[in-house]
Amino acid sequence: MKATWELRAAFALRLSAMYGAEVPAYTTLVEVAHGINREVAARDGHSGRLGGIERVTAERHGAIRVGTPHELRQAAQIFAALGMRPVGFYDLREAAASSVPVVSTAFRPLDADELERNPFRVFTSMLTTADRRFFDADLERRLGTFLGRRELFPPELLELAGRAERDGGLEDGPAERFLTLAVAAFELSPEPVDRAWYGELERVSSVAADIGGVSRTHVNHLTPRVLDIDELYRRMTERGVTMIDRIQGPPRWAGPDVLLRQTSFRALAEPRRFREADGSVRAGTLRVRFGEVEARGIALTRAGRARYDELIGEPATVWEGRFPATERDLALEGFGFFRFQAAEPRVGTGPCADGAPRDLRGLLDSGLLTTHPIVYEDFLPRSAAGIFQSNLTDEGTRDTSADGTPHDLDWLSGVLERPVYDPFALYEEEQRRSLRDACAAIGRQDLG
Numbered sequence: 001m002k003a004t005w006e007l008r009a010a011f012a013l014r015l016s017a018m019y020g021a022e023v024p025a026y027t028t029l030v031e032v033a034h035g036i037n038r039e040v041a042a043r044d045g046h047s048g049r050l051g052g053i054e055r056v057t058a059e060r061h062g063a064i065r066v067g068t069p070h071e072l073r074q075a076a077q078i079f080a081a082l083g084m085r086p087v088g089f090y091d092l093r094e095a096a097a098s099s100v101p102v103v104s105t106a107f108r109p110l111d112a113d114e115l116e117r118n119p120f121r122v123f124t125s126m127l128t129t130a131d132r133r134f135f136d137a138d139l140e141r142r143l144g145t146f147l148g149r150r151e152l153f154p155p156e157l158l159e160l161a162g163r164a165e166r167d168g169g170l171e172d173g174p175a176e177r178f179l180t181l182a183v184a185a186f187e188l189s190p191e192p193v194d195r196a197w198y199g200e201l202e203r204v205s206s207v208a209a210d211i212g213g214v215s216r217t218h219v220n221h222l223t224p225r226v227l228d229i230d231e232l233y234r235r236m237t238e239r240g241v242t243m244i245d246r247i248q249g250p251p252r253w254a255g256p257d258v259l260l261r262q263t264s265f266r267a268l269a270e271p272r273r274f275r276e277a278d279g280s281v282r283a284g285t286l287r288v289r290f291g292e293v294e295a296r297g298i299a300l301t302r303a304g305r306a307r308y309d310e311l312i313g314e315p316a317t318v319w320e321g322r323f324p325a326t327e328r329d330l331a332l333e334g335f336g337f338f339r340f341q342a343a344e345p346r347v348g349t350g351p352c353a354d355g356a357p358r359d360l361r362g363l364l365d366s367g368l369l370t371t372h373p374i375v376y377e378d379f380l381p382r383s384a385a386g387i388f389q390s391n392l393t394d395e396g397t398r399d400t401s402a403d404g405t406p407h408d409l410d411w412l413s414g415v416l417e418r419p420v421y422d423p424f425a426l427y428e429e430e431q432r433r434s435l436r437d438a439c440a441a442i443g444r445q446d447l448g
């Protein structure tokens with residue numbers, strides 16, 4: 001029997017092997033990231049507060065793109081078999097100056113212990129074919145026909161995924177079959193690409209062509225986690241790999257690492273076959289798969305996130321006056337999420353009463369409570385939109401006059417026919433539970 005988390009760990013490993021065989025630059029990126037992680041972990045004073053070396057070394061996120069709600073529901077079924085649930089809603093149509101015609105969520109484990117076992121996640125985007133800023137009614141209709149005819153996931157894979165979700169795992173034989181089919185579903189298809197159709201979509205957006213111009217989906221990047229992303233950026237550049245011009249997310253600064261910092265290298269031209277207008281098949285190239293790497297920091301509360309959004313793009317010197325400079329201040333100002341622990345159980349001491357903020361300070365000052373940061377497990381829309389640009393050959397055309405349909409997390413739940421979880425609520429709950437348990441351990445009531 002393979003339990004859910006074992007399926008997830010095995011899937012992540014096999015996907016990584018497949019991707020490394022197909023995209024050699026990915027292997028370089030992973031080697032450099034692991035080298036840096038070993039060095040940082042060996043360095044004096046590395047606390048491992050943002051994750052143990054084992055978890056960080058195994059950690060990856062992938063990204064896929066699908067064309068329709070039907071395909072998104074099927075993807076959700078496959079990820080459910082791996083214990084990965086949709087978390088968060090990202091509207092990338094609005095996320096940056098040159099936006100892309102997709103809305104997205106991330107499939108990932110929800111609970112801390114599941115994340116600890118294997119934190120694999122997949123950023124998953126769906127083409128918004130009804131958005132008139134990108135597609136006119138005729139193109140929407142023809143996209144619908146094209147997407148309606150293709151099959152991304154074979155019925156046997158979906159059936160096994162349903163069984164795995166229901167039973168919390170699969171017997172060894174079916175597990176092997178499931179993993180083989182699941183990895184194959186995310187490989188690059190060898191089928192010839194219709195040159196005219198791909199070109200027509202590419203004029204709207206390269207992302208539209210990558211999704212709707214081909215008969216399958218594929219993992220477009222697989223991202224390792226690194227403990228020092230500035231150092232990684234330097235080393236990749238030294239090796240002659242051209243990275244995008246910056247690291248996205250918060251700047252490097254003297255304060256705690258928060259949220260997510262990411263950088264990437266541009267998609268490499270890979271040989272593909274094209275079907276021409278006269279029916280002949282010719283060799284060509286496409287740039288659809290790229291490399292990305294990330295450093296993860298502390299999850300921020302809504303208040304912390306609002307401050308982050310104000311400071312976005314500001315240099316470290318501006319951050320220094322306006323953002324809590326220590327973990328303790330992040331906790332006390334209610335900007336960051338933390339797991340609280342009772343330092344030593346003592347029955348009958350006073351500070352765990354009501355009135356959380358003042359008492360939290362007291363509890364921390366008296367050393368009765370210790371804090372451990374909760375790592376950000378999600379994504380940032382602005383960075384994601386920037387990452388999408390890594391494989392845009394040009395920006396395409398977009399009519400900015402007409403508004404798109406408003407979409408949100410509830411709308412996406414309806415599309416998926418499954419709950420889409422609010423990331424803030426998940427972190428909040430984890431923090432609340434730890435505070436309650438810690439207070440119980442020192443013999444007082446809940447802080448609330």
Ligand code: OOG
Pocket residue numbers: 062063064065123125220262292379380383384385387388
């Ligand atoms: C997904 C881009 C978003 C990230 O790390 O922010 C992403 C895509 O290009 O399909 O993976």
Ligand code: NI
Pocket residue numbers: 061062063123221223292387
């Ligand atoms: Ni990514």
